[in-house]
Amino acid sequence: MKPLKVALLGCGTVGSAVLRLLEEQSDDLAARVGRRIEVAGIAVRRPDHHPGVPAALLTTDAEALVRRDDVDLVVEVIGGIEPARTLLMAAIESGKSVVSANKALLAEDGVALHAAAAKAGVDLYYEAAVAGAIPLLRPLRESLAGDQIRRVVGIVNGTTNYILSRMVETGAGFGEALAEATDLGYAEADPTADVDGFDAAAKAAILASLAFHTPVTAADVYREGISAVTATDVARAAEIGCTVKLLAICERVSDEEGDSVAVRVHPAMIPTSHPLAAVGGAFNAVFVEAEAAGELMFYGQGAGGEPTASAVLGDLVAVARNRLVGAAGQGPSGYADLPIRPMAETPTQYHVSLDVADKPGVLAAVAQEFAHHDVSISTVRQNGHGDAATLVIVTHSAPDAALSATVAALREMSAVREVTSVLRVEGLS
Numbered sequence: 001m002k003p004l005k006v007a008l009l010g011c012g013t014v015g016s017a018v019l020r021l022l023e024e025q026s027d028d029l030a031a032r033v034g035r036r037i038e039v040a041g042i043a044v045r046r047p048d049h050h051p052g053v054p055a056a057l058l059t060t061d062a063e064a065l066v067r068r069d070d071v072d073l074v075v076e077v078i079g080g081i082e083p084a085r086t087l088l089m090a091a092i093e094s095g096k097s098v099v100s101a102n103k104a105l106l107a108e109d110g111v112a113l114h115a116a117a118a119k120a121g122v123d124l125y126y127e128a129a130v131a132g133a134i135p136l137l138r139p140l141r142e143s144l145a146g147d148q149i150r151r152v153v154g155i156v157n158g159t160t161n162y163i164l165s166r167m168v169e170t171g172a173g174f175g176e177a178l179a180e181a182t183d184l185g186y187a188e189a190d191p192t193a194d195v196d197g198f199d200a201a202a203k204a205a206i207l208a209s210l211a212f213h214t215p216v217t218a219a220d221v222y223r224e225g226i227s228a229v230t231a232t233d234v235a236r237a238a239e240i241g242c243t244v245k246l247l248a249i250c251e252r253v254s255d256e257e258g259d260s261v262a263v264r265v266h267p268a269m270i271p272t273s274h275p276l277a278a279v280g281g282a283f284n285a286v287f288v289e290a291e292a293a294g295e296l297m298f299y300g301q302g303a304g305g306e307p308t309a310s311a312v313l314g315d316l317v318a319v320a321r322n323r324l325v326g327a328a329g330q331g332p333s334g335y336a337d338l339p340i341r342p343m344a345e346t347p348t349q350y351h352v353s354l355d356v357a358d359k360p361g362v363l364a365a366v367a368q369e370f371a372h373h374d375v376s377i378s379t380v381r382q383n384g385h386g387d388a389a390t391l392v393i394v395t396h397s398a399p400d401a402a403l404s405a406t407v408a409a410l411r412e413m414s415a416v417r418e419v420t421s422v423l424r425v426e427g428l429s
C-alpha cells in the first residue's frame, strides 16, 4: 500500500521533535493509521543547520514542497504569520490536510483558514497551538459540543509561568529565568510574544472561539504581560496568601443587554489554595466551566519540543485516518457572532498597595476615593507606622475602568507617597 507522505515545514524545537518521533514510532503509527506515514520533505531556512537530517529531504522552497503531487499531508511548525499563512492556504487549496502548532496565525486568520479547509474538504487541526501536549481543543470542539460553556480560565503560556515560578520559588531575576526558558525550548522565536502576553492572547482567542462558537481574534483580547510584575507584587501577594500567575480568562456574559464575550490576559494574584497556584514551571492548566458538565480541569506540559510534538502527532494520526476514509473531520462551529465586551466594562477585583503618610484622615481620604468611583472595599490593612506606613486594599468586584480610574486618582493624592503595587485578584471571595 502506498504510504501517506507528509511535508514538514520548519525543523526547529517542535519540528525536530516531530521528525524524531515520526521515525521512532513509525511502526506503531502505521498500525494505528492503517498506512505508513513517510516524510516527503522538510522545508528549512538553512539546510546546513540540520546536520542529523538526511540532506535529500531538506529544501528551502517550502511552497514547492506543499504543492508537490506526492504530498498528502502538511505539518506547519514554522510559526508567525507569513509565510505560514500563504503556505497553509497553498496546502489547503491543493487538497492537503494540515496540522499546525501556529497559534499566532490561527488567532489572526482562523476563520479564513477554516473556510478554505471546509471548501477544499480537508482538515485543519491545531491541538498543539494551545497548551502544548494537553488535549484541550478537541475536547472543546467535540466532547463538550453538547454543553454550554460559561467560562474558560487558565495558565496557557509555559514561558511566563516558568519565569514567575522561578521568581517566586527561588527569587531568580526576570532576565535569568527568561534565558532558562529560552534554553529549554519553551519561548517563542521572539520571546516578547511570551513576556508581553501576545502568545497567551492568541491562545485565549482560540479557546474563546471554540468554547463560545463565535469568531474571536487576538485583537479582541485585552492583554497585559508580565514585564511590569515586580518583586513587590510577588511579596504583597504572599502577604495575603496569594501567588502571581499570568491568566487567560474567557467568559460568556449574559445580562440585560444580551450575550457577549469577554476575553482577557493579565497577571493576577490567586490564592495559594487555588489549583492553578500549584501549576509550576512550563506546565499549563485550564479550567472549563460548563453548565451540565460543571468544572473540568486540563493539566500538563504546555511547552517544549516533545510535549508539543505529541499533540502534533495526535493530530497527524487523526487527519491521516480521515484522509484514508476520504472524509474531513468536523471543524469548529462558529455560528454565533457575539459582541466582544470591552475590558473597561468587565468586572474585576484589584489589590492595591500604597505608601501613605501615617496621619489622621488619610485612611478616610483614600476610602473616599474608592467610594467616589463606586468601588467597594473588601479588606484594608495597614502595615507599619510613620514613614513606613503601607495601606493594602483589596476591592470587591467592579468594572475595570472604575478600578483603574481609582488607582489613577490615588496616584494624584498628596497623602499617597507612592502606589507600590497594583494587580488584579482572581478567585478570592
Ligand SMILES: NC(=O)C1=CN([C@@H]2O[C@H](COP(=O)(O)OP(=O)(O)OC[C@H]3O[C@@H](n4cnc5c(N)ncnc54)[C@H](O)[C@@H]3O)[C@@H](O)[C@H]2O)C=CC1
Residues within 6 Å of the ligand: 009, 010, 011, 012, 013, 014, 015, 043, 044, 045, 046, 060, 062, 076, 077, 078, 079, 080, 083, 101, 102, 103, 104, 128, 129, 130, 132, 185, 186, 187, 188, 189, 302, 303, 304, 305, 308
Ligand atoms: N516551542 C514550543 O514549546 C511550542 C511551540 N509552538 C509553536 O510551534 C511553532 C514552532 O515553534 P518552535 O519549533 O519552538 O520554533 P523554532 O523557532 O524553534 O522553529 C521554527 C523553525 O522554522 C524555520 N523557518 C522559519 N521560516 C521558515 C521558512 N520560511 N521556511 C522554512 N523554515 C522556516 C526556522 O528556521 C526554525 O528552525 C510556532 O508556531 C510556535 O508558536 C506551539 C506550542 C509549543
Ligand SMILES: N[C@@H](CC=O)C(=O)O
Residues within 6 Å of the ligand: 129, 130, 131, 132, 156, 157, 158, 159, 160, 186, 187, 188, 194, 199, 302, 303, 304
Ligand atoms: N512559547 C509558548 C510555547 C507553547 O505554546 C509558551 O511558552 O507557552
Ligand code: NA
Residues within 6 Å of the ligand: 127, 128, 129, 130, 131, 132, 133, 134, 135, 136, 137, 311
Ligand atoms: Na493542546
